[in-house]
Amino acid sequence: MPELWEILTDFTVRNALLGAALLGVLSGVLGTFAVLREQSLLGDALSHAALPGICIGFLIAGGRHLWPLVLGALAAGAAAALLVLLLTNHSRLKPDASVGAVLSTFFAIGTVLLTYIQNRQLPGQAGLDSFLFGQAAAILPADLGVMAAVAALGLGLVAIFWKEFKLIAFDPGFARSLGWRVSLLEALLTAMIALAVVIGLQMVGVVLMVAMIIAPAAAARQWARRLETMVVLAGVFGAASGMLGTIVSLARPGLATGPLIVLAATGVTVVSLVFAPQRGVLWQAVQRRRTRAAIEGGRVLVDLLQLARAHGDEAFATEQGMIDAVYGADAQPVLRQLEKQGLVKPLPPQLGKGQQWQLTSAGQAEAQRLLEKREE
């Protein structure tokens, strides 16, 4: 497709793709820790709380400059996180109510500030909009430098403190027993998650950011057996979703990138939930079927052996009708399966008799084995 190639080589597009990839990787990697520590909704709180911070940063800096907006958002995020902690630990409010109250109130303050800015027609406020609702195409080349630096910082810290973060995600109590300053490490991790959230806002916007924290990590969890794998996969999924969503949104004018990226990420998650080995829905359904088939096959085998023994001959051929009666249902499909496994053998049809089945020597051995196991 000639248009697609043109799109991909376009400068703006490359910027947007690179930006989306960086943001996707960062939110995937840090989202892993948020999800494992059951702090997913903290991401929601942080992204909503960012709004007033961004507005204040805008007002102080006098325009849409990335650094003040980011710093403002981080400061607001920190304040929000602290308030949630305060409310939860020092009052009767449960964590969900604290998060919800802080999230909505901060956002409300943010809308107040936003309308203040908009009503006064302050310059640069259009750029503010894209920050809030996500428009990857609006990422400036200058922004890219900042984002790359932040991503490098975030990923670097995760790499450096890998075993520390791993242990406090799994067993912070044990970490404390080693003498580690767990609160400090947890604060660092939360700060990094906040950073990922704030930076990622440009990609998907305030409302949808929570999905970028959760979806890549949830998807990765279905495939991964170790934390190392999960983190890498989450980063890959995040970057891929980011880029896919961005490409589609640029291919067709008038589509916001945020929703497309989130739909891509959610799509990856759904596919992972269904198709992943071991944890996947499909895999487990197949496993269940196999197990059930094995059990039923075992029953029929044992029935055949016992029927044969009643006639004093282990190679006795039993009629279908008899088998069905003992088994309690139509045993035909089970018998066909056993035939495929080489455990029973159908006799050539004889006039006046129903289909007859005979145990092979392998079948006799297997049936005997099952019988012994049952009697244990």
Next chain:
Amino acid sequence: MLAAFLDNVDLVLMTIGALVGVAASLLGAFLVLRGSSLYSDAISHSILLGIVVVYLISGDVHSPYQVVGAALAGLATVYLSELLGASRRVKQDAAMGLVFPALFALAVLLINLFARDVHLDEHAVLLGELAFAWLDVVTIGPYDVPRSLITMGVITLVNALFVTLFFKELKLAVFDPGLAEALGLRPRLLFYVLLFLTSVTAVGAFDAVGAILFIAFVIVPPAAAYLLTDRLWAVVAGGAFLAVAASIAGYHAAMWLDVSIGGMMATVCGLSLVAAFLASPRYGLVARLVRHRRQRAEAQILLLLVHLYNHEQETTAAQESDLAALQHHLRWPARLGRAVVARAQQQGLLTVGPDGQRLHLTDKGRDAARQVLEPWRRG
């Protein structure tokens, strides 16, 4: 009089805001107490999908079926989230954060594709603007009435009726769902009805204050009331009252500062929560700190008494009962040690020997120590 009311633009807008607040907080009280507050977050976003789908099917932005579509979307969100969480593949908190953004994203995508020109704009959806309520009026007889006034009026009435009629059942469902189940009260069904009404309220609130501010009205006023009172009816009523007060105050502040009305109303709600958090006579931070100081002082005295009692009969008694030794053994700084001793002396729990250092338990003090160490003894 009705004409006078309708002529007063400010009053009408305040009333709409107050109605949103009351309708939301009546339901929110139960969500907060149940620990399900964030479902309001999920629902308020995902109902957009319901609204969009209904619009696409009916072609009418203000179709009455919007309510149905929204309610279905809201219920579907909760149902899917719980299903996903129950599958154990994703934790419960993450499950919710997967479902509602996806539905919201789908809704925005559909709007981008098929409903560009319509007032279903992501901005408006999120932020809302109460002042625009007057742009959409319905003519009833001689009067022009803002549509949202009527909608919110009806919704508020329905919610109030629901909460009043099913108060006992809701109370039990929130505080003891097991018992409710055993009594055949169907707490899960009740919960889903509650969520249905929440979705409906969210639709109504959309135009007025937008999705996020709706959440504020659902959670914050009941939370503030919960910090002020122990009675369920008081949480419900108090939440509604705070919502109304916040609407009035918020409106005036917004007019003064020329900012978002809904935003200001929600901000005032938040401020009231902060005030309750700090100043609540029983549960506020200040009250807690005062209580803790008192408890700590009592605990320190008891600790001293217990320590003296434990070492009373030993050979090391003289040494252990020494004021200076206290500092070492209990790791108390000198001032603290002296203060505690003084307080205990004041309460008649111990005496200080002639050398000013050796401490002796009085009978009363000994009893107090025994109470701690051997609470099963009688006398």
Next chain:
Amino acid sequence: MLQQPTRHQAARDQVAYAPWERSGGANQAMHEPSLALHIEDLTVSYGYRPVLWDIDLDIPPGVLGAVVGPNGAGKSTLIKAVLGMVPIAAGHIYVFGRPHREQLRRIGYVPQRTSVDWDFPTTALDVVMMGLYGQLGWIRRPGRAEREKAWQALKQVGMERFADRQISQLSGGQQQRVFLARALVQDADLYLMDEPMAGVDATTERHIIELLKELRNRGKTVLVVHHDLQTVPHYFDWLVLLNVRIIAQGPMSQVYTLENLRRAYGGQILLLQGLPAAGHGDTPPGAAGAGAPAEAGDSGTNTASQATATRTLSPER
């Protein structure tokens, strides 16, 4: 009132301290280097409500000791206090003669199995390797040597076949053994374990106690919060009865008495005398205790726990 010695004093006199006897007076070396654990006047509060009151505790080295008491008695808190995991309101803790915070490297820890979410993406070997993190120091990664140590520890607990298994697929007993291996790898001198045998099958329980005995025989000191009153005298040689304060402590044979148990469980203990515990051999003096629920009017937080009934051991599979 002053005629009788206090109960606390009486319990103490009852115990023969022998080589590690306390000689009173300020001449004594302050930190008791000959003791594995020496605790003075320890008080720990949770939000101004004391959970441990004025605890004086001595554990000599090389014993296999149990900490026993009703629920909410502060047993876990005691362990956590030694490990520096909870703030201390008053008192001192010394491990092998030095302040406890300086000795964390010499202490191995097995937390309660339920304190962790086992649906975490990691293998059994990985979890055991985490036990070496303390020795590695900041930033350093575990390498082949660490893997080998972890594998050896898994072998010791009989879990080497499961090294690569996802921990979510392990049974309760297997999970407990993984936690144990993680502590073993810490190569400590003092091991603190919080209910390591709770909720495990009988085979695992036997394995665990054999392992603990082996540790003791190698000269290590092991202190275990144990949930089962009945098995305590058979498994352990040192006993600490704790109920917010120390009721009694010392060698098992001297401390495990009817009177002490009564006092520890607030007098709410129902005794079935003379019932042989299947597979255990001699009954201890007094009790196969089944605790009755606390009476109304019992003050404070110290209700009697429901001690387990006689356990039958199922045959090995």
